[in-house]
Structures are given as C-alpha cells and as structure tokens.
Amino acid sequence: MSERSDRTLDGDEPQLEGGRADQATESFIANRNLLFTVAYEMLGSAADAEDVLQETWMRWVKVDQDAVHEPRAYLVRVTTRQALTRLRTLRRRKESYVGPWLPEPLLTAPDVAEDVELAEGVSMAMLLVMETLHPTERAVFVLREVFGLDYDEIAEAVDKNTVTVRQIAHRARNHVAARRPRAAVSQAQNRAALLAFQRAVETGDLQSLLDQLAPDVVFLSDGGGAVQAALEPIVGADPVAALLTAGLGRIAGTASVKSAQINGHPALIMRIGGQVEGVLAMRTEGGLITGLYFVRNPEKLSRLEQETALRR
Incomplete structure (x- = not known):
C-alpha cells in the first residue's frame, strides 16, 4: 500500500x-x-x-x-x-493544457514487462492512442482488451446494456487498430536506441542516435507550462535531429541518465544536479526510432523512486 x-x-x-x-x-x-x-x-x-x-x-x-x-x-x-x-x-x-499532454510515467517492476499485454496497455504510445477514445469507449476497451472482462461485467461497470457494449467494443477496437503502432515493441531495439541517447548525453556525440531516427519520427515533450518544452509535436527526422542537437549540446557533460523500466518498457531518467529533470521513453519499429516521449512536468515526476505495482 x-x-x-x-x-x-x-x-x-x-x-x-x-x-x-x-x-x-x-x-x-x-x-x-x-x-x-x-x-x-x-x-x-x-x-x-x-x-x-x-x-x-x-x-x-x-x-x-x-x-x-x-x-x-x-x-x-x-x-x-x-x-x-x-x-x-x-x-x-x-x-x-499547455503543450502536448503525456501520461504520468511510472517506475514499474520487471514482471510488468513480462506480461506483454499489460506492458503494451500501459505504454506511453498506447496510452496516447487511448486518449483519442471517448470516455466510455476507453473504459470498454480497457476492461475488455486488457483485463479480459466479459461483456456482461463491462455492461454493469459502464451502465450500458450488453448489446451496446459489444458495439462500443467493436468501434473502440477499430479505432485503436487504426492508430496503434504498426508493429510490436522490441525491448531490445528500445534498449539500443536508449543506449545511443545515453551516450549522446554523456559524450556529446549524437551521430549514432541521429542515424536511428525514422523519417516520420515524432517528438513529444510535456512541460505542462511549468518548465521549458516544445509546445507542439516535432515531426520528421530533420526537425527532431535539429532539436536534439541543440538540446543535448547544452546539457552534455552536466546531465546524468539512468536506465529504468518505465510503464513496462526501457526508458531513461535524466537528472541534473541530482534532481530529476525528466523521463524519456521511446518507440522503435524496424530498428528505427519512431516516437520520443519526454515528460518534464514536475507534477508528473513523483513516482520514480519507488516501483508501482500494476496487475491484471
């Protein structure tokens, strides 16, 4: 507790x-x-x-x-x-909300990563997809697809009849399928990309990181108006590379990064002067980085010292 x-x-x-x-x-x-x-x-x-x-x-x-x-x-x-x-x-x-909104990152135990469906359900990428659902659609999708509840149970939970819930579930599945990442997350590829980012922070050598950016990579940063962050999504390898080059160039040698399991996936916790500066999560497909999610809002960085237990 x-x-x-x-x-x-x-x-x-x-x-x-x-x-x-x-x-x-x-x-x-x-x-x-x-x-x-x-x-x-x-x-x-x-x-x-x-x-x-x-x-x-x-x-x-x-x-x-x-x-x-x-x-x-x-x-x-x-x-x-x-x-x-x-x-x-x-x-x-x-x-x-000021700028892009990202989910609150959680430091999770290794057993979350071992449960593939749970890890996908709480990943940054999937939580962002679920943000595009209407509230009842999201509830039905979570209870059915992640927790495997039967339609009668879900109907009681959302105060709808079973027929309606089946229709909502079908609509939500189609919606998510059209927007979810195209391939399953590779933990090994994520770790390789994060290692390249870690080296860039520690040495200032960004080339190995920039070489892994997908042409349509998306960078999202969440400062919540409290700290500096990009106010719009940055899309494309060249704009993201320019942003990373400028940003990492300023902090190289002063910041420290440590790998951690965040929301069931490899991620990095960045600190400056011993204080948590942000959490960086990534999405990779086919060996290339397709998504970068940087949470800097201080109100969202409070659950990084102790693991949060997640269960299905």
Missing part, C-alpha cells in the same frame, strides 16, 4: 464494526493493485488514479459486505464508474 492509500484506510472512512471493517479492508487491499491499474489505464495519471481509489474505498466501506458475492467484480465496477466521472473532468482540463 502507498502512503496515500494508507491514509485512505485509516483517516476518514466511516466507522465499522471490527469484523466487517476487517473484511472490507482485506478485500480492498487484495484487489488494490488491480484497481489502480484499471484507473491508471483509463486516466493516464497516477495522482488521479489514487484519488479514484480513495473514492472507491469510501463507497466500499458503506456496502453490506455479506451481500457482495464477488468483491473483485464489485470493486472493478465502482472503480470504473469513478474513473469515468474523473475522465470527463480531465478531458475538459486537458483542453487548456
């Missing part, structure tokens, strides 16, 4: 009789990592996912535990509904 979730369980919850309180707490803790993963995949924000879990807990402890036959299904349903409500609010907030 995180410190934030510990406060959820010992601070403001309604007072329950001992046995009932223990039963509610045990069920919630047993499913907490799953619930967090559901909320995070729907929202792309760990801070908002934690808030959703707090709201789920507050509702859970008011329920007659003996009347709930499947706590996991019930908790997933409540979490989904709370995440849907928050997702609609976030969509309005993102309309005024």
Whole structure:
C-alpha cells in the first residue's frame, strides 16, 4: 500500500464494526493493485488514479459486505464508474493544457514487462492512442482488451446494456487498430536506441542516435507550462535531429541518465544536479526510432523512486 492509500484506510472512512471493517479492508487491499491499474489505464495519471481509489474505498466501506458475492467484480465496477466521472473532468482540463499532454510515467517492476499485454496497455504510445477514445469507449476497451472482462461485467461497470457494449467494443477496437503502432515493441531495439541517447548525453556525440531516427519520427515533450518544452509535436527526422542537437549540446557533460523500466518498457531518467529533470521513453519499429516521449512536468515526476505495482 502507498502512503496515500494508507491514509485512505485509516483517516476518514466511516466507522465499522471490527469484523466487517476487517473484511472490507482485506478485500480492498487484495484487489488494490488491480484497481489502480484499471484507473491508471483509463486516466493516464497516477495522482488521479489514487484519488479514484480513495473514492472507491469510501463507497466500499458503506456496502453490506455479506451481500457482495464477488468483491473483485464489485470493486472493478465502482472503480470504473469513478474513473469515468474523473475522465470527463480531465478531458475538459486537458483542453487548456499547455503543450502536448503525456501520461504520468511510472517506475514499474520487471514482471510488468513480462506480461506483454499489460506492458503494451500501459505504454506511453498506447496510452496516447487511448486518449483519442471517448470516455466510455476507453473504459470498454480497457476492461475488455486488457483485463479480459466479459461483456456482461463491462455492461454493469459502464451502465450500458450488453448489446451496446459489444458495439462500443467493436468501434473502440477499430479505432485503436487504426492508430496503434504498426508493429510490436522490441525491448531490445528500445534498449539500443536508449543506449545511443545515453551516450549522446554523456559524450556529446549524437551521430549514432541521429542515424536511428525514422523519417516520420515524432517528438513529444510535456512541460505542462511549468518548465521549458516544445509546445507542439516535432515531426520528421530533420526537425527532431535539429532539436536534439541543440538540446543535448547544452546539457552534455552536466546531465546524468539512468536506465529504468518505465510503464513496462526501457526508458531513461535524466537528472541534473541530482534532481530529476525528466523521463524519456521511446518507440522503435524496424530498428528505427519512431516516437520520443519526454515528460518534464514536475507534477508528473513523483513516482520514480519507488516501483508501482500494476496487475491484471
């Protein structure tokens, strides 16, 4: 349990009789990592996912535990509904966001990378694709494609009938298929590209990195208006190369980079003067870098010291 979730369980919850309180707490803790993963995949924000879990807990402890036959299904349903409500609010907030919005990066354990479907679902590239779905489509897609829930369960979670949910799932799958990366992520190719970036930072020699840029590479940086970042996507090998040459030239020799598993994939954590400056994730296809995702918004860099447990 995180410190934030510990406060959820010992601070403001309604007072329950001992046995009932223990039963509610045990069920919630047993499913907490799953619930967090559901909320995070729907929202792309760990801070908002934690808030959703707090709201789920507050509702859970008011329920007659003996009347709930499947706590996991019930908790997933409540979490989904709370995440849907928050997702609609976030969509309005993102309309005024300064520059590109990127998901909040999570330091993840090796077992996340071993679960291919989970790792793809929480990758920067896939979370950005899911940003293009409407809230209910995103909920249905996540619950069906990532967590494998049946249509009846999803229908209860999103308050739709089963026929409608099947239609939404079909539409969401087509939408994602048309926009998702063309090939499966190669962890080995990602590591090679990140190593080239690391060498460029440490030595100032960028050529091996620039040679790996795909013609249609896209660079996205998220400063959230709090720190300097490109305010629009940079597209194309030449513009991205120019940006990297200028940026890395300024910090070469002063910044340090360390490899880490971020959202189930190899990435780099960059520090200057010991302080986290940003997280760089990459997307490679056919040995070339097709996507660069640089998160610099300080509000999104708080979960890089301790691994976040994600579960399906």
